[in-house]
Amino acid sequence: MSHPKEVGGYKLGSLIIEGKTKQVFDLPEHPKHCLLLNKDRITAGDGVKAHDLEGKAAISNQTNAKVFEILKSAGIHTAFEKLVSPTAFLSKKCDMVPIEWVTRRLATGSFLKRNPGVPEGFRFTPPKQETFFKDDANHDPQWSEEQIVSAKFKFNGLVIGQDEVDYMRKATILVFEILEKAWALRDCALIDMKIEFGVDLDGNIVLADVIDSDSWRLWPSGDKRLMVDKQVYRNLTTVTAADLDTVKRNFTWIKDQLDHLRPTIHHKVVVFMGSPADQEHCVKIAKAARDLGLDVDLRVTSAHKATEETLRIMQQYEDTHGALVFIAVAGRSNGLGPVLSGNTSYPVINCPPPSDKLVQDIWSSLSVPSGLGCATVLYPDSAALMAAQIIGLQDYLIWGRLRAKQLDMAAGLRKADSKLRSLQF
Secondary structure (H helix, E strand, C coil): CCCCCEECCEECCCEEEECCCEEEEECCCCCCEEEEEECCEEEECCCCEEEECCCHHHHHHHHHHHHHHHHHHCCCCECEEEEEECCEEEEECEEECCEEEEEEEECCCHHHHHCCCCCCCCEEEEEEEEEEECCHHHCCCEECHHHHHHHCCEECCEECCHHHHHHHHHHHHHHHHHHHHHHHCCCEEEEEEEEEEEEECCCCEEEECCCCCCCEEEEECCCHHHCCCCHHHHCCCCCCHHHHHHHHHHHHHHHHHHHHCCCCCCEEEEEEECCHHHHHHHHHHHHHHHHCCCCEEEEECCCCCCHHHHHHHHHHHHHHCCEEEEEEECCCCCCHHHHHHHCCCCCEEECCCCCCCHHHHHHHHHCCCCCCCCEECCCHHHHHHHHHHHHCCCCHHHHHHHHHHHHHHHHHHHHHHHHHHHCCC
16 A cells, blocks of 8 residues: 655655554654554444544544643643644654553443443542553453553553553543543533553653544533434444434534633733832742743732722722732731732732741731731742632633643652662662
8 A cells, every 4th residue: 555755744754553543654854753644534343343434534633633732731741743734743753552541430331331230320530540451353451550560561761660550540530631621611521531642752651642533422411312422433333424424523513612622711810019129039920820821910019008009900900800819929017918808809829028037027928807818828839839729720721730730740759769769879
């Protein structure tokens, strides 16, 4: 079978691997990357059922790109780089871990067959996570975590041990919960989904392969009868041209809905400083907050010296933002935080600047009049994190960034511990 020589301006090298619905090509001019080319093909039952479906390659390619852009915005490490043509995308070159990671919110499908007695629709809280070894000949048997660890897979110098399995399990659930929150914006219930991981050339585990309408069950309004995913095709005993048109319409609908899954809330974190001398401290808060995806403004005003101006600025933000957090940076007698807190229903965080009288400054922030609810933290990172936790209640991307940061910190500690244990003292 002949293969294209060039796609989207990228000269193709050898065919690395070909699956049922895609081809993966080497890129000689970009040795750390590869190109994934989708096919106009739909399959089920490990390829036993298969049909050509004109236009599916482009639909899947766009669906995958939109999903991965959401996940990247939420801080998930992915192999996906960018679209390069209507049917192809650029990816980091990875060795794939031969495990399908499945997350379930509701019991349905194969889970019911493997777990008789569990009623359909049983809700898993937290989500149920399962693993399956990729082996078409044996219908992808379910594997335990112990089997994965015992297999001692090694990819690009990384041995898949318990630490790596722990990371992939937690990342799998996080990916599901991010997309679950995203689809909830369109009143669609994400029932379950499968993902795969790869190990890039630097030995890092990244979310890889493809996430499209073959990857999940999706029920609008939580109603199974309204399903719009690949299960519609799986359920067909005979497949007509009209049936394929229905499947294609469903997949197109999903692709188009993904354009509306970005958070619609207009948030803002406003850092008020009582003096220009506090600017360095406030810039640190702003940088930490922006690293978490927050939109930040810095303002200078004094609750003692310019009370009316301070309240006027505060009210301007109240009138134009749906999700809002004020951070007050003031030393000596901190009137800024309490004045803001006493005149707004939005949260206020005190973060006094460093000084040789920090103990007194902290006390002036903590000892507020009755009826006020402003919090106090000492460090810029802490102020940014607390603001992100508040905004994250309404913005799933900020919530996802916080969870991804926690996941990365835990992974970093495990790597440091592993390195320490390998040293000889």
